[in-house]
Amino acid sequence: MSDTEAEEISDLSNPDVTTKYQAAAGIVNKALQKVLEACVPDADIITLCELGDRIMEEETGKLYNKKDKEGKKMEKGVAFPTCVSVNELVGHFSPMKGESRQLKAGDVAKIDLACHLGGFIAAAAHTVIVGGEKVEDKRADVIMAAWTAAEAALRLVQVGNKNTQVTEVFAKVAKEFKSTPMQGVLSHELKKHIIDGSKTIMCCETTEDKVDEIEFEMNEVYCIDVVMSSGEGKCKPTEIRSTVYKREVEQSYILKTQKARQFISEVNKRFPVLPFSLRAIEDEQVARVGVSEARRHELLVEYPVLHEKPTEIVAQFKFTVLLLPGGTKKITGLPLGDLEKQCATTCAVQDEDLKKLLSSSANPKKSKKKASKEDKEEKKDDKKEDA
Template sequence: MSSSESGDDLDVKKALGEEEEDADYTLANADVSTKYQEAAKIANAALDVVLSKIAVGKTPLELSRAGDEVIEEKCKKIFTKKVKGRTIEKGVAFPTCVSINECVCHNSPLASEAQEPVKEGDLVKVDLGVHIDGFVSVVAHTVRVGPAPTAEEPIKGPVADVFLAALTASEVAIKLIKPGNSNKQVTEAMARVAEAFGVNAMQGTLMHQMKRYIIDGNKVIILREDVDQKVDDVVFEQGEIYSVDVAFSSGEGKPREATSRTTVFKRAVDVSYRLKMKASRYVFNEMNHRFPTLPFTLRALEDEKQARMGVVECLKHDLLHPYPVLMERPGDIVVHFKATILLLPSGTAKVTGLPYSTVGFVSDKELPEDIKAILATSSKTSQKKKKKKKDKAAMDVTAT
């Protein structure tokens, strides 16, 4: 075991049945960077398709299926050649979830479950992820159903405040997540944005470092720090990959688990147990074969009835990590955005996330000067500064 290898890396290797090797899975490897960016292109494309299908009368099930289908179809067409006799795995890294209004996240219903269709004025949140050879890109987006707001007919009031807070927070976080900065700086800035717009950041939301086959690495940024919810201080380093996950609410920002069925799970790679029920063994075998490390939805399993029965014993013995559907209070406005960023030598590269115009949103709130200053900074590394440092180093060497 190398000293640089974390526990999550080793647990994943064990789950995948991979032996120790010296392969370079960092962004210094051009092939790795390409896979992250190709996964990002597919994630953006799938998100675009789902957004184009959102309309009055559409159901979360239809929209969730559409996202997963695009991911699977597009992944089939790339990296088709075997490498060292091994087929490159690719596909869904986080199942498409469609959460409406006060539903915060993780709503990915089964075919047997009826849910209310989309209505005019609904806020629809879409969340999904893609991987190529285990290199994950995730994305989330929120839209309001109906005519797009314009400068002439803008959205005002609490809806505008929550939207602008989430969009601003996402941009601020991307500016701050760079080598040398800390997660504490990001969390403090998120609190400043929430305060400025008079809204609340969603409790329990974490931005994770991502690695190969790891969607929720050990380095995290907490969106909202509370007395009972804190994380260890970390410093960002070049070559790291992060999901920038922001969710804001007009309510308390303290989501509760919904009464609806949890359908999204991830295997607990460090836990084993000899299951008794046939249905449980079916779920576990399918999971091991198709989703050994990344989240999946029960909808992806062929036998839904078996899946619903079998997941109970798996959960009882901690073989699965559940992603429960989370809810704010009825009537609360919830907006969610997520992007994937790569910390490259040239600066921070945002590889997922669709453009969002704020022209049609009007708020009477004012950002504090320190947040404005962060927004005014560049995400790119100054080549001029780098050259000066190199020149100075050369001079120092000559002087000695």
């Protein structure tokens, strides 16, 4: 295979693509772990977000630095800025200076981030109880609901299965833990430079909100996003400033003010297709002024800060999977760790089908050598019988 042909194959049938996904996954897991460890009482959320982004930028900066034949370096870096959303906040909280918050003991914080190498994206999210205290209330129930649903999804996102099976199991798990899957949350297929592919899995299906049924296929990549609520599972945009955006590539418009043009020029150059935080724009004033005009002319897709009812708790786990010939491989996401001891839930899985699914292997391996040895023995027996 020539270099040109290899470059054209941008799915997992190209070993180089698989390597990039796995390398990006290692960076995401490292950044996620570091931010998780820094989620202590009185920690400033903006500092946590900056930490996650910095690690992803530094670590991706160490890899793939050779220029191609055209003299260009590979695009790489943050694919989704670090967000730390607490308690009833569902997601996308990545504040600018002067708009941050501090963590408190007992807070349920969701850390969400992603990076890419050459457009191949690895994403992950994890939930933490700030301060490490043991909880016996709905915080424990909703966290274990989200974790158990994520474990079930991992076993269902297999070649030949359908997205509807995953959505159905989310509802089953939620019921067992007195929780609700969050409406409006989608898991997406990942493709080169595309963080929100057209193939999706719903976290919660309603009569008004449905997606097309799809079958999982070999060499696909998915970001599985599991979000559970202790309440009704309905989220709304808050009045908190949105700071996460993505360039709407199909829209173009020559903006009027100099700062707005400077802003969109920087976005086009540094973040042409993937989400970014306004914190990443070099001049904060340019970011604040430019984003307003760019939004008015629909040059940006907005990721609003979403929330449940103030009295409710939201938990999230997100991971990236590769659908390989040897089976589905989970490449991002952290183990449950201390959360298992902290979450003293009285709920447990009672459904027999669900128990069977969760007890099955998440990473089935084919024993080719053993099979071939057995085949040889069978052939020997056949020859003896023939003789």
